[in-house]
Amino acid sequence: MNGSRAVVELLEGQKVEVLFGIPGGVLLPLYNELVDTDMRHILPRHEQCAAHMADGYARVSKRPGVCIATSGPGATNLVTGVATAFMDSSPLIALTGQVATGVLGNDAFQEADSFSLMMPITKHNFRVTDPETLPEVMKRAFLIATTGRYGPVHVDLPIDILQGEISDDAMRKPVRVPKPKRNLSGLLDAIKLLEGAERPTILVGGGVSWSRAGPEIAQLADLLMAPIVTTLMAKGAIPEDHPLVLGVCGMHGRQVANYALNNCDILLAIGTRFSDRVTGNLSEFGKNTKVVHVDIDSSEIGKNVKGRVGLVGDAWTVVNALIAGLLKRKKRSTWKDRIIELKKECTCDYNLRSDPIKPQKVIHELSDLLPEDAIVTTEVGQNQMWAAHFFRCHGKRMFFTSGGLGTMGFGFPAALGAKVARPESVVADIAGDGSLQMVSQEFSTAVENDIPVMICLLNNGWLGMVKQWQKHFYGSRYLATKLGKSPDFVKLAEAYGAEAIRIEKHSEVAEAIKRGTRSDVPILLDFIVDPEEDVLPMTPPGKSSAEWIKGRCQWKGGVR
Amino acid sequence: MEVIMMLTYDQPGVMQRVMAEFTRKKINVDTIIVGPCEMPDRSRIVISLRGREMALGVIEHLRGLQEVIEADMVDHRRHEGYAVMLSKGGVCRITGTVEEVETVIKKSQPDKYIEVVNAI
Numbered sequence: 074m075n076g077s078r079a080v081v082e083l084l085e086g087q088k089v090e091v092l093f094g095i096p097g098g099v100l101l102p103l104y105n106e107l108v109d110t111d112m113r114h115i116l117p118r119h120e121q122c123a124a125h126m127a128d129g130y131a132r133v134s135k136r137p138g139v140c141i142a143t144s145g146p147g148a149t150n151l152v153t154g155v156a157t158a159f160m161d162s163s164p165l166i167a168l169t170g171q172v173a174t175g176v177l178g179n180d181a182f183q184e185a186d187s188f189s190l191m192m193p194i195t196k197h198n199f200r201v202t203d204p205e206t207l208p209e210v211m212k213r214a215f216l217i218a219t220t221g222r223y224g225p226v227h228v229d230l231p232i233d234i235l236q237g238e239i240s241d242d243a244m245r246k247p248v249r250v251p252k253p254k255r256n257l258s259g260l261l262d263a264i265k266l267l268e269g270a271e272r273p274t275i276l277v278g279g280g281v282s283w284s285r286a287g288p289e290i291a292q293l294a295d296l297l298m299a300p301i302v303t304t305l306m307a308k309g310a311i312p313e314d315h316p317l318v319l320g321v322c323g324m325h326g327r328q329v330a331n332y333a334l335n336n337c338d339i340l341l342a343i344g345t346r347f348s349d350r351v352t353g354n355l356s357e358f359g360k361n362t363k364v365v366h367v368d369i370d371s372s373e374i375g376k377n378v379k380g381r382v383g384l385v386g387d388a389w390t391v392v393n394a395l396i397a398g399l400l401k402r403k404k405r406s407t408w409k410d411r412i413i414e415l416k417k418e419c420t421c422d423y424n425l426r427s428d429p430i431k432p433q434k435v436i437h438e439l440s441d442l443l444p445e446d447a448i449v450t451t452e453v454g455q456n457q458m459w460a461a462h463f464f465r466c467h468g469k470r471m472f473f474t475s476g477g478l479g480t481m482g483f484g485f486p487a488a489l490g491a492k493v494a495r496p497e498s499v500v501a502d503i504a505g506d507g508s509l510q511m512v513s514q515e516f517s518t519a520v521e522n523d524i525p526v527m528i529c530l531l532n533n534g535w536l537g538m539v540k541q542w543q544k545h546f547y548g549s550r551y552l553a554t555k556l557g558k559s560p561d562f563v564k565l566a567e568a569y570g571a572e573a574i575r576i577e578k579h580s581e582v583a584e585a586i587k588r589g590t591r592s593d594v595p596i597l598l599d600f601i602v603d604p605e606e607d608v609l610p611m612t613p614p615g616k617s618s619a620e621w622i623k624g625r626c627q628w629k630g631g632v633r
Numbered sequence: 634m635e636v637i638m639m640l641t642y643d644q645p646g647v648m649q650r651v652m653a654e655f656t657r658k659k660i661n662v663d664t665i666i667v668g669p670c671e672m673p674d675r676s677r678i679v680i681s682l683r684g685r686e687m688a689l690g691v692i693e694h695l696r697g698l699q700e701v702i703e704a705d706m707v708d709h710r711r712h713e714g715y716a717v718m719l720s721k722g723g724v725c726r727i728t729g730t731v732e733e734v735e736t737v738i739k740k741s742q743p744d745k746y747i748e749v750v751n752a753i
Contacts, residue, residue, distance in 0.1 A: 192650055202645075374693075
């Protein structure tokens with residue numbers, strides 16, 4: 074069979090159901106074969122969004138999402154989406170077309186060295202230069218993406234490989250990739266530390282979402298009488314209505330979560346890489362804390378926070394081992410009781426009833442009105458931090474955001490991918506007007522492919538997060554943050570064939586969201602929100618949480 | 634001087650991927666030796682650099698690469714020096730411990746030379 078047919082059969086063999094792709098000259102042989110497959114093909118309007126859609130699909134289904142782009146500009150456009158998936162350890166298969174191997178390196182039309190471009194932003198990547206290796210490469214790509222720490226894998230496919238002949242032997246060749254090595258030699262030390270802990274806290278990161286170890290960690294928290302704080306990436310990995318879950322910590326985190334993080338004596342960190350957005354000033358972080366660090370990726374142990382007990386393994390296995398080791402221990406509940414008392418102080422009323430609409434009000438209503446299995450995605454900036462701080466991720470709700478790379482324009486296409494993966498759930502993108510304008514062409518994709526997501530646009534006319542930093546840290550010297558001439562978003566969405574409502578009064582917010590959740594077409598809710606509202610509280614960059622900016626926050630628990 | 638030795642697959646792009654890890658960690662590598670080894674389709678890469686902390690910081694990342702089969706620090710006693718010098722007398726090859734090779738170079742003050750660190 075030819076290479077294109079082989080690619081199609083190999084994708085089908087991996088049980089791929091959906092492809093997000095944009096064709097181009099060198100991909101014509103592949104698209105010719107895709108005509109005859111049952112795999113659904115969705116045509117985004119920009120390659121970056123193809124990657125975000127596949128990423129959103131992967132985050133919901135926990136299986137690789139597949140995106141396709143042509144050579145040259147197709148591949149370069151894909152880069153942002155692939156890098157986003159890389160930073161958030163999302164299993165993505167990115168296929169790009171490439172000029173024929175005979176002219177590789179000759180600056181042929183639409184040639185870019187996508188193999189080199191993708192190298193630092195993928196878990197691994199391949200350039201196929203021999204048709205006989207194509208089946209092995211494709212199989213390895215899927216295995217690598219989902220073995221150990223998940224991540225994107227890129228395969229560069231020159232057109233002559235897609236046209237070349239592939240033998241049945243090559244197709245049948247079995248492929249293996251090595252499993253990551255576990256290292257639990259520190260297990261006894263970890264158990265000893267946790268046994269002796271007076272104020273243990275569990276910090277949960279994105280790794281826990283991927284390994285779905287939430288229930289086991291909740292059990293461990295009950296055993297240790299330890300509060301759980303999550304990073305942005307782990308929001309929702311353990312339902313936030315669990316009494317011990319304090320919510321998201323870090324720069325814009327909840328104060329009770331930061332309190333538990335800063336005042337524990339033993340920190341059990343699981344599946345997190347200690348991002349600067351969590352730790353603030355690294356030299357101040359955890360001065361008085363002993364850290365047990367669990368990660369599936371051995372290179373993460375000691376990368377940011379040094380000299381701690383490291384356990385290398387997947388969250389689920391290690392947590393179960395810890396539970397087994399700690400099962401018979403009686404712990405005192407003093408710390409837990411104190412934290413639960415403090416948690417009450419961190420439940421402010423953010424149902425702000427004033428006009429112009431406060432963004433917190435929108436998030437409040439979304440928390441109340443979205444179904445228990447809703448999926449929320451966010452863009453990046455203020456919208457993301459309001460959502461992270463105030464949205465209550467209860468029950469089976471899921472929360473997806475570009476945490477590592479911070480890619481504006483992630484939320485809308487990721488929501489589309491999420492809805493494709495789980496059509497029965499309500500999917501809402503919490504967006505900002507800056508982010509949405511980076512990907513607004515995807516209304517076409519949503520309408521054409523009948524993907525009814527809800528976009529909750531917090532429209533304040535600014536690149537709000539940057540403006541907030543200009544305001545607080547650069548003496549209110551604003552430049553290039555006012556979005557002077559934005560389109561009429563309602564008309565824009567309607568022009569694409571979506572529904573849209575503008576909401577200017579706080580009293581109309583709930584009704585609009587109800588309508589949004591019932592909509593069976595893509596719908597934009599254009600909330601005109603107060604441009605003066607900042608995302609607070611916040612810990613300024615590079616500072617410790619003692620130097621926080623308070624805003625409306627009522628927290629009186631202190632930092633130490 | 635620290636030496637990292639890797640066993641890798643022998644295919645295009647491996648050096649680029651390996652070196653990218655050093656670039657990201659802001660490490661200026663001193664010497665690189667790469668070549669075929671006792672196994673078919675495999676290569677050995679021997680890299681020397683200054684700073685033990687730096688070497689330890691990069692090695693787990695190297696081990697994480699798909700094309701790197703093994704990556705280890707090499708004990709100082711196994712470091713081998715090698716240099717080629719050009720002086721008035723012609724081309725001269727020197728082997729020995731790193732210190733020995735450096736001493737010879739210093740003494741003979743060649744017009745041109747290149748010095749690398751190898752290990753096995």
